[in-house]
Amino acid sequence: MTPPRRLNAAAILCALAAVAATAFAASREPGYSASVTPGLMARYEQRFGAGVRGRIDGWKAFITSTAGQPALLDPVNAFFNRVPSTTDASIWNVEEYWATPAEMLSINGADCEDYAIAKYYALKELGIPVNRLRMVYAKQAQTTEAHMVLAYYPEPRADPLILDILDGTIRPASRRPDLTPVYSFNDDDLLLVQPGKASVRVDNFSNRKWKELLEKLGRELAH
Numbered sequence: 210m211t212p213p214r215r216l217n218a219a220a221i222l223c224a225l226a227a228v229a230a231t232a233f234a235a236s237r238e239p240g241y242s243a244s245v246t247p248g249l250m251a252r253y254e255q256r257f258g259a260g261v262r263g264r265i266d267g268w269k270a271f272i273t274s275t276a277g278q279p280a281l282l283d284p285v286n287a288f289f290n291r292v293p294s295t296t297d298a299s300i301w302n303v304e305e306y307w308a309t310p311a312e313m314l315s316i317n318g319a320d321c322e323d324y325a326i327a328k329y330y331a332l333k334e335l336g337i338p339v340n341r342l343r344m345v346y347a348k349q350a351q352t353t354e355a356h357m358v359l360a361y362y363p364e365p366r367a368d369p370l371i372l373d374i375l376d377g378t379i380r381p382a383s384r385r386p387d388l389t390p391v392y393s394f395n396d397d398d399l400l401l402v403q404p405g406k407a408s409v410r411v412d413n414f415s416n417r418k419w420k421e422l423l424e425k426l427g428r429e430l431a432h
């Protein structure tokens with residue numbers, strides 16, 4: 210009678226493994242801390258050097274400990290704003306590079322859009338609906354340069370709250386006169402901002418940097 214019991218045990222283990230694999234697969238979304246596999250971690254350690262594992266593990270622990278908390282914006286904003294601010298030219302050797310959250314933490318440096326992207330995916334991972342989040346490309350008055358921030362909409366037509374690296378305090382957009390939005394986007398669409406008029410929705414928008422970022426996130430998932 211022993212062989213049948215072994216078969217039953219093996220069958221149960223297989224079933225449990227299948228359930229676990231299904232649960233893991235369900236949590237694997239682009240840009241999420243939970244999606245960083247040991248294989249990707251090892252690859253980024255090799256590419257970016259010492260410290261990667263600690264920072265990625267810190268990100269995973271932050272998401273786990275923050276999930277379910279009543280306030281998510283302040284901790285997410287503060288967590289990513291601790292990454293040293295730099296330029297794409299100095300760390301990526303290109304003028305403009307949109308890093309994935311895992312890349313940003315691995316290389317331990319970021320500029321404006323990298324912060325906005327990382328906060329966007331962290332808030333999504335923490336359960337914020339994507340229709341409340343928009344990355345906003347704006348002109349910034351002091352620098353006169355293009356700048357990107359993350360906007361959170363408590364309600365669809367509300368004055369959004371701005372998560373930014375230049376101003377670490379989250380303020381309503383109406384209290385950020387230094388920012389002049391040009392366009393905003395999320396997974397769903399892109400809105401062109403027209404001064405004094407309603408924004409125009411652009412369907413099937415094509416933003417080359419966003420497209421490249423999504424492709425990189427897809428490749429990260431393959432590890």
Ligand SMILES: [Ca+2]
Pocket residue numbers: 297305306307308319320321322323
């Ligand atoms: Ca960048």
